[in-house]
């Protein structure tokens with residue numbers, strides 16, 4: 413079985429001591445390709461270097477995460493546009509709305525999101541989206557507001573089966589449906605294995621194999637049995653097994669389906 417890890421932060425400092433070993437272990441586990449997420453201006457160049465060191469096996473998404481609203485400057489947008497043109501670029505991201513960390517900067521988050529959606533439109537790059545509701549999900553509903561913004565600003569026509577991914581999907585079926593209608597996959601990670609997440613598992617099942625990709629979001633969000641520990645891409649096959657078991661499909665069938673989804677989305681051959 414071959415997998416694509418669609419969301420890793422391998423340049424995080426927690427991997428400084430053993431990054432090469434971690435990557436090696438991932439490849440040995442059955443992960444064929446990794447998408448590194450560089451979501452702050454200071455992460456773009458290091459991500460490019462990581463991709464160069466693992467040519468063809470690690471590619472990157474470049475963007476500005478909603479928690480870094482102060483990075484919205486004309487200079488940064490110009491630099492970002494340059495990274496989006498590179499061969500090692502697989503997508504724009506992660507971008508979006510985060511009302512969990514800070515719901516006081518909604519206007520600034522929208523401005524940052526809009527500016528980057530326009531870059532997606534002009535560059536033709538598909539997007540990795542981050543959406544996280546506030547503690548009061550009804551008042552601070554990032555999924556609903558993201559969908560609203562995408563309908564308004566996002567005209568990307570990349571002629572592909574999907575235009576992006578709702579990474580670390582944590583919404584309900586209504587949020588999933590809105591995402592699928594906008595041409596997005598659901599990013600499924602270790603949270604799928606958490607005991608409390610019955611609704612998430614049912615939502616993923618309803619969405620089906622045609623509409624999901626696998627990710628870890630490492631170093632965060634390890635699978636249930638490793639909670640509290642550092643996550644890494646070698647756990648992708650285990651996430652895949654958990655999803656296959658819940659959906660009642662063969663692991664090989666799941667692996668093939670989600671690999672094709674991810675390869676179409678991120679231009680991996």
Ligand SMILES: [Zn+2]
Pocket residue numbers: 419421449506629
């Ligand atoms: Zn991430």
